[in-house]
Amino acid sequence: MTTRARVLFVDDDERILRSLTLLFRSRYDVTSTVDAQEALEKLRHGQFHVLVSDQRMPAMTGVELLREAREIAPDTVRMLLTGYSDLAAIVGSINEGEIFRFINKPWDVGNLQATLQQAVEIACTTSAPKADGIIDITEKTLARLAVLDTEGGLHRLLLQGSYDASQLRHYTSVKQLLEGLQHAPPAVLVTDVTTAEGDISDLVKGLKREHPEMLTLVVTAFQDAKLLTELINEAQVYRVLPRTASATLLRSAVEAAFTRHALLQRLPSLTRRYTVDTPSRTANAGISAQLGGYLQRLRARQNSLA
Known part of the structure; x- marks a missing residue:
């Protein structure tokens, strides 16, 4: 049996997490959490191929999460969910998170599916060293x-x-x-x-x-x-x-x-x-x-x- 790729979703809105889980659980091994710190712990103790995070969360922004995730789990491909108006998030996701894709809310389901599939394929075939x-x-x-x-x-x-x-x-x-x-x-x-x-x-x-x-x-x-x-x-x-x-x-x-x-x-x-x-x-x-x-x-x- 082929091991399915692991995807971690982080969003403080549980409704969004449920929607993402329902959308992708038939294809990937999906884990979700409303807590950014919990997400970091999961990254420290387990391998995830792709991390998809919301930007606007109460305790830690998505950019902050992705920046720490880059250090903890460089192999994990990072994606950020937010709106066009969030300029600080866009700039931070480039300079600090070095993300693979920026996904706008509300997302297009077909585009999100294709982008996540591409991210998974890249994560499964490449490995990023921790120390540049x-x-x-x-x-x-x-x-x-x-x-x-x-x-x-x-x-x-x-x-x-x-x-x-x-x-x-x-x-x-x-x-x-x-x-x-x-x-x-x-x-x-x-x-x-x-x-x-x-x-x-x-x-x-x-x-x-x-x-x-x-x-x-x-x-x-x-x-x-x-x-x-x-x-x-x-x-x-x-x-x-x-x-x-x-x-x-x-x-x-x-x-x-x-x-x-x-x-x-x-x-x-x-x-x-x-x-x-x-x-x-x-x-x-x-x-x-x-x-x-x-x-x-x-x-x-x-x-x-x-």
Whole structure:
């Protein structure tokens, strides 16, 4: 008899837990609790493939739970349930919880079933080590830091953070970045989600689909909750930072991204944990056209080398 995948649901509303249990108990081994601390204890003493948590709970938020769960049970794939309006939850789920998907309430049953099935499959076929810090970051990796910055502010901030020109590729347009990517994608890309060319979220999404090992740090004004949700589900951005971020904060995020990239290089199967959804919309037709041209050239080059 095949062992069923184990899924843990956490929500302070027992009605929601009953609904989720009824929906999934025929397919998975379902455990549920209204208590976030109890959920952490369950994670400490048992293996769960997927953890699905509500955000707004009285004693501990979903983001706080997922942050602790990441340390206790890194193999467990994490998902957060909440509404579009909860900007703090969205940002926290990226930066602290490193979640796989953000599910909006009220959820679409078909979408939730498909997303949970995908999360279970990934959890069953990949394993995330507890300590990223044991990974050595080489000078070669450090030299693969790229910034897309049309106005120069991010570039200057990175230089203030002790990176020198030899460690940093500075691109001033999407066209220039895509030309650079033809040779080798960077380990880490830093960009504002809005540049002089407009909304470039289509670019961020497309590059993640093509280069899952590349980690992107996005700077934004934190005003568009829908866009931030897309950056999780459709782009798996590694960190989201405010436009007022200091050089110290930016450097800390970059170093964390380098460490994770080194881990992905050592364990390529982990890139499955960065699987993204198909984009739900086109935000900028011009950017999408440039991305499409890049992908065509890349395919032609790959075919010529085959």
